[in-house]
Amino acid sequence: MSTRRLMLPTFLVFVAGFLGSTLAQSEPDGASPLASGEALDAPAPAAPIVSDEWLEAWLQRNILDPIEMGHATAASVAIVANGEVVLAEQYGAFDPMQDIPIEPHHQFMIASVSKSFSGLAIARLVEDGLLPSPTAKANDYMTRYQLEGDWGAKVTVADLSAHSAGLDSPGFGSAVGDQEIIPATPDYIRKKMPGIVREPGKFVTYANYGPPLVGVVAEDLSGLRYDEYLHEHVLRPLGMADSAFEYDPTGGPTLVRAGVYDPETPDVPMYRATVTVNDPFVAAAGSIQASARDMAKYLNGLLGHRPDVLTPEMLAIQRDSYANNYSGLAKVGLGLLNEQWNDYETWQHGGIISGFRSQLFIVPEADLGVFVVFAGGTSPFFGKGGDTGQTVHELMIEVLGPVVPKPPIEPVTDPAEFEGRYWFSLRAHQTPEAIWGLERIWTIEKGENGEMLINGTPNDEIAPGLFQERRDDGRPPYLMAVADDKILTRLSYAERVSGLGDPRWITIFGLTFAAVAVTGLIAIFGTGLWRFGAVLAGLAVAVVFVTNFLPALQGRDLSYELFRGETWRFDIAATGGWLTLAGGLAALYAGGARLVAGADSSLSKLAASHRILVGIAAIGFFFVLKAIYLV
DSSP states (O other): OOTTSOOOOGGGGGGGGGOOOOOOOOOOTTOOGGGSSSOOOSSOOOSOSSOHHHHHHHHIIIIIHHHHTTSOSEEEEEEEETTEEEEEEEEEEEETTTTEEOOTTOBEEOGGGHHHHHHHHHHHHHHTTSSSOTTSBGGGGOSSOOOOHHHHHHOBHHHHHTTOSOBOOOOTTTTOOOOOSSSOOHHHHHHHOOOBOSOTTTOOOOOTTHHHHHHHHHHHHHSSOHHHHHIIIIITTTTOTTOBOOOOTTOOTTBOOOEEOOTTOTTSOOEEOOOOOOOTTGGGGTOOEEOHHHHHHHHHHHTTSOTTTSOHHHHHHHTSOOEESSBTBOEEOSSOEEEEETTEEEEEEEEEETTEEEEEEEEGGGTEEEEEEEEOBSSSSOOSSOOHHHHHHHHHHHHHOOOOOOOOOOOOSOGGGGOEEEEESOSOSSSGGGGGGTTOEEEEEEOTTSOEEETTEEEEEEETTEEEEOOOSSSOOOEEEEETTEEEOSSOEEEEEOGGGSHHHHHHHHHHHHHHHHGGGGGGGSOSTTHHHHHHHHHHHHHHIIIIIHHHHHTOOOHHHHHTTOOHHHHHHHHHHHHHHHHHHHHHHHHHHHHHHOOSSHHHHHHHHHHHHHHHHHHHHHHHHHHTTOO
């Protein structure tokens, strides 16, 4: 795995489908004329895009082998070229626990690829005259809900789809399934919506609650529920009969049952990944279900072969650039991301949701599109194989040729000016999930040869302030920029931190205070009623640490708990925090009073001093909990 890959907490895993792992280039003999490794010239390539032998080997390596090795339990693949369907097949088991084979009409969650549909919804609203422009202010076209404050008034409809609305990125409670009234009431929307934590329209930071508000705009303007709107304007007209955008918390009878099983731990039985994010309000972020046959129809629609449904004007609106973190980084359209593959423009979106990981990739100039989704694997969200990015990129290398890295320029940026630690904006800022954002840190150093080292990896400057990782496997190199004390990536940015603003101090203080406060438990062997203040502080800190800090330090997967809104960890932290404060104050008072009264022995003085120390640590631990919203 590239060290450049931003390792996100699993409650933010929708974004992770954009990123891939390392791929070794394959150049088999006997491939089609389009497998020569040379970039294609427009117009579109001639069919077949690859030889049958190459395609069979590609499927074996990237689809069948991961299923056979237990890294996925099913997969769905759609490839189109020149308006024709090259491949639309599904593999593996519909239900691996009951050994039920998969059939063509079975559906896979397409995860955050669903966001591309919300982009089309905006385009259709504009084409129908219900919305004057994607850049219209969102509050002007929502009647049930208003984004608050000066920042809220600035948010455009396009910002909601292009991840530039400044919204916070929590996952907690997004799949509770507690919405009883459809469409969502104003109170329900207010309950679910996170705050705006940065100025809208200024930076791209991936956020899952923008598309749900696009659904609100569509509902308020059209009078249709959002699911009805998509069915009426996209799914049914494209003939996607084996697709659904439903609010069934089970996923329905034709949704593939994703099995989770790690071959390296055979003593742990396989289980089904829980279906998440079918909550009617939140579903717009990732809950469309589709078959391979239907995704082939969708790909051809995006490539312009269904102008009666997805008009050229709609596609142009969707593919306009609405946000960009730095010149040379990816441009963000409405639910699609725009990057270059040599001389070709590509549009893509990927995603991860419980049990499924997906990738959509289209090359309009080559009239080429591919969609891949895996179900199940070695964890609900990630697998040791079944990499959608690798799978798609290998096909693109074969058809379009390997990506040629941009040539370095004579460096104009001194890495020494940017050395330090950088904290990423893609994290929860206002909820207890903030504890899992403390490790979202990258580093910049100046190498021995004067090169820019980002997380220890050398990067070449290819334009002023724009850097490219060194990569020679034919896949798109990762790009990032440095400017204004920030590292900017295509879907997030990190700000330089130092001193007490560095989140590691929260961890250091938290661990130090916890270690000292927990020693209050030895006061149980003392005498006097006041010793129990130190005992209470020590016990409360120990319980909070074990239930909240320890899982974070271990990197444990708590995604289900977060998505399902299970609050017991946070409840323990909140209650434990107040008990810690109470115990700390009592211990501080007891120790101080004992010293003021005059301790009668060295041991007594030591015990009194220890209680003061425990009290100070417990109070400090309480304020650490407040800093990360656990209290």
